[in-house]
Amino acid sequence: MVNPMLERLWRIAPALSAITILLLLWESYVALSGIAPTTLPAPSRIWAQGVLNWPSLAQNTWPTVQATVLGFMLSLCVAFVLSVVIDFSPALRRALLPVLVISQTLPLIAIAPLVILWFGFGLAPKILLVAFVTFFPMLVAWLKGYEATEPDLEWLLGTMGAGRAAIFRQARLPSALPYFFAGLRISTTYAVVAAIFAEYAGAARGLGIYILSAKNNFRPDLVLAAVGVSAVLTLCLFGLAILAERIAMPWARFREPRR
């Protein structure tokens, strides 16, 4: 392809057309079935109302973006630190892993009052909840990744005088990267939704609050407009995750089949 812009366009063409087709199907279903806009609004209406209500929508997007980004950064750190701790101590692994699995089973409704009690309505509890929801896939990925390290490599490093830490840094960590990035994709997908749910626990502003209000004011069109914004945010994060993967693993492109 001559033009890199054109090529990029070509690469996202299938996605764009798939989404367009879905939207067209939806639009015509609404038009033909005569379903009430209070039940299922058409995409055109969602768009129009979203544009009309954009100032308030935008105002509610920013806190969610903040919570998502900061929470996700915390999550990255927590997942990594925990994975290291667990990798270094088999006893801790057996002690912590079940506790962490259990922690993931707590529905937000059960912990939300406590989070509010302890951290108030500010940004902090949202950051914590986003981190809480998204760290687990990355943790599992790290742990699986460490396990996938080539034993010969660890043996070699051992003979070089590498201690447990150096072996970890030189062999286990890079070996786990492909797994980590699989976990990262899953986590980024959930980060925005997590922030939205976190806002349900109590917030003054945010996409979650916007959705809740729109619902309680019987405005499914605005609910879905906010959902649309959250989808766009998620796609951006997902794209960033893929970009980060490309940058962090420059050698990976040589592993593609040679024929």
Add this chain to the structure above:
Amino acid sequence: MVNPMLERLWRIAPALSAITILLLLWESYVALSGIAPTTLPAPSRIWAQGVLNWPSLAQNTWPTVQATVLGFMLSLCVAFVLSVVIDFSPALRRALLPVLVISQTLPLIAIAPLVILWFGFGLAPKILLVAFVTFFPMLVAWLKGYEATEPDLEWLLGTMGAGRAAIFRQARLPSALPYFFAGLRISTTYAVVAAIFAEYAGAARGLGIYILSAKNNFRPDLVLAAVGVSAVLTLCLFGLAILAERIAMPWARFREPRR
């Protein structure tokens, strides 16, 4: 270790003690801080009330187990079939993946009315929602796993006359298994929570309904008793996932470091 029972006990000892310590800390925090039991009940109270209300708790557990198990089985199939389809067609990959990512950003609150409208209050919508929430981590894991296939292996199979399908079955699929099992662990962790959330969309019985009712009746002790049951269910599923991994990949135990 002489006794296999003893050895098993020894393996889960760290987890048991970690959980015990957490529960003790919680119990003493409640006792010492004088926090109201309507805000945070002590574990002892949760246990006592859970036992007292066991018949109704048990009655509400079964529908959730059903939804979880059936939904998860559907999810396994969907993730696998989608991963195969996507793996076989790069165009479909680019078309479907963003759509699937977007699908994961839909908060339940936005689709719950539609789910009820289209599928009613029965088991079917819960199964669908559990599948919807849990298929994605496994899908991502499969896709990453396929990519990790050794190029030489595919080359060799090609020279043997293997078509795309045979290469997939003989090389890409087994190569992806470790990744799949990482995804499976994540998914099982979310399956029960997903079923509970699905019940919020409308159900006659289920742990989600139990939690909602307990909440609306100002009974955090019963909320947490139900959360405890969901945690136990999740741990069972997680254990099954680990067991399945052992059985499906008998060769993996030879990859452990030899020294």
Add this chain to the structure above:
Amino acid sequence: EPVRIALDWTPNTNHVGLYVAQELGYFDEAGLEVEILPYTDAAVGTLIANRVADFGVVDALQLYSQHSAGVDIIAVYAVVQTETGRIVLNADRQDIARPADLDGLVYAGFGSAWEDRLISTLIRNDGGDGTFETVTLGTSAYEALANGSVDFTMEVVTWEGVKAELEGTEQRRFRYADYGVPDQHTNFIASSTAFLEAEPETARAFLEALRRGYAFAVENEEEAARLLVAANPTALPDDSLARASLAALNEGHYLASETGAIGTIDPEKFAAMGEFLFTSGMLLDVNAEPLAERPDFSAYFTNAYLPEDAQP
């Protein structure tokens, strides 16, 4: 074909007539098979308009809003005869003596625009500015109030209020009507014109049996509470709360007005609240534009399907 009815919340004492009628066989006697649908997050108006339910318990705001937006929903029965909602705050808040003192404080809200209008009206009518901060909390509002994270919230006095009293929590409340907000039937049973026109007799039979249930609850408080709890072992784990709540409903003349009206919708009350919502720009049409003209609120409800003796 059973008659299906949707709920506005998990089963509670507001629904007592429904369960009593079911348990005592009033519906059977009327030749009806009634299915009480599980509570769902989906709007009751949506369920009715899409024929998932034939009837539904709805709160007033939903009824006004959905009907204005063109949803085929119409009130046919008033569950309570007078407002059950209250502003509630901790009793130890010396600084708050009256609604005007709420200016600048933090309100734990549920996410509807109506709350904002209601509270600001309340404050302004009491001489304040009507400015306060809202944090949307939903289900966690009462914990937040209890531990002082927020200054005040809104409650259903016959449920949250009764619970607080049982617990011995010291609280104070403001009644909306005391500060110039019109009184209302907080909850209705609603149906659709499509259903009512297609099966008027079924509707009549249903409402008559339902009303017998509520009348029974007014007369036999203890037995009604027992039946309600027995029908909902999961939803109502505490029969003490149900008992006390039903007592409060009767004592406050919510289920049966002081003049003995049960289920009857008061047209003046209905129009007054409609007027309040209309003038505050809360009612939107099908295109999400505020209604340009004052609607005919008598089209929002009908008493025509109630038994003769309940007609106003």
Add this chain to the structure above:
Amino acid sequence: MTPRLSVSDLAKAYDGLQVLDGLDLEVGKGEFVSLLGPSGAGKSTLFRLLTGGRPDRGTIRLDGAPIAEQTAPFAFMPQRDALMDWRTIIGNASLGLEIAGVPRHEARARVAPLFAEFGLSGFQHHYPAQLSGGMRQRAALLRTIVMDRPMLLLDEPFGALDALTRAGMQRWLAAMWQRHRWTALLITHDVREAILLSDRIYLLSPRPARVVAEIHVPLPRPRSQADLATPEALRIEARLLDTLLDPSQGQIP
């Protein structure tokens, strides 16, 4: 007579690195040909092009017809063993037969008797991770041989075998070849191995690989290790070493 395999003017570059640039060679029907050449010359790359890779230039003909029209005439053994971690050794060995449509049970039955000959008795149901390097290589060779294809492509099949096993396998391969008259193309580092097994040897230059010498090996068959000590064999060995060591070829170290 048209040769079985005929490669002409083959060229291939990776990321601007010219690996092959005008390579010509031929393998006759039933002929055993070896490729000797420095590391990194492009030998494995040639195999890649033979087995479906796209050359930048040049043609590959099999029995006179362009190769794209043929279906899988080669039994190929890759340089790194490419055993499947998840199959037992017998499962790996019977892979090619299974791919060719032989039922699993029958494929295993056909492979099983060869285990002793390959020094793998008792390891049928082990996984590759449990085997030594040489044993893995032998398993990979076994997998290739059992496919019974009209032409073998062997990329350093004996690279990781010990001297004795290697000699044994060479003898065995020579005998098998004697019997089946496969057409074979072998990549090797071992001058004596090439002499023992080949009808003809191509000597390749460093990257980009060209043929610098083509040497016929007219030793009578069947050959044995002892035949490598005959004056004729020693003459060929000397000539090969001379050419390989000729500094005008610009060889690495």
Add this chain to the structure above:
Amino acid sequence: MTPRLSVSDLAKAYDGLQVLDGLDLEVGKGEFVSLLGPSGAGKSTLFRLLTGGRPDRGTIRLDGAPIAEQTAPFAFMPQRDALMDWRTIIGNASLGLEIAGVPRHEARARVAPLFAEFGLSGFQHHYPAQLSGGMRQRAALLRTIVMDRPMLLLDEPFGALDALTRAGMQRWLAAMWQRHRWTALLITHDVREAILLSDRIYLLSPRPARVVAEIHVPLPRPRSQADLATPEALRIEARLLDTLLDPSQGQIP
């Protein structure tokens, strides 16, 4: 004089498979010793025990002291190259130095001049996946050599090298050894390689490995490929081959 390395009565079993059972050997200070033995005998297993693995029985002494008390006296090269996919070739080559605490920049500067000698010029910044099999092996050897340890453990370092590169590397290694007098233990399949490089050669039996012969190589140093044609060398080669081929040893094929 106490030997540098002394192994006595070493035994190791995997899952009931007796791999080593009473192995004894010694390597003197500055001595170059080779191990020749059939595939699967347990050669790599010996290295595993030398580098930290737990034997079932027996002792390993370094300069007279049990080995557990020593810290990493070996520069080790594993049989499969064990290059890190994520490091460039120069990054892989300088790994040992970096682990030893040499700053990254200095480590690379120290390694860089050796690239030409190893036939890897221009590939400093390539990733292992971009290299041919032989080039990978050379990179792995480079990584081992630069560590400058008092004793080398080499597990078939030249296994995947072409004949010429192999000869060059052998020459080079012999010269380096001449200069540094490392103590070295080499696993190889190549009888001539063993003769060219070693002071002493241990011949091992099939699994469980025992020493079946110990052969001194009294050829003068420095040696060259040509020295392998001397009567003395040919005598040693013949003796090695005789022992290896002796059927009483119960060898595979």
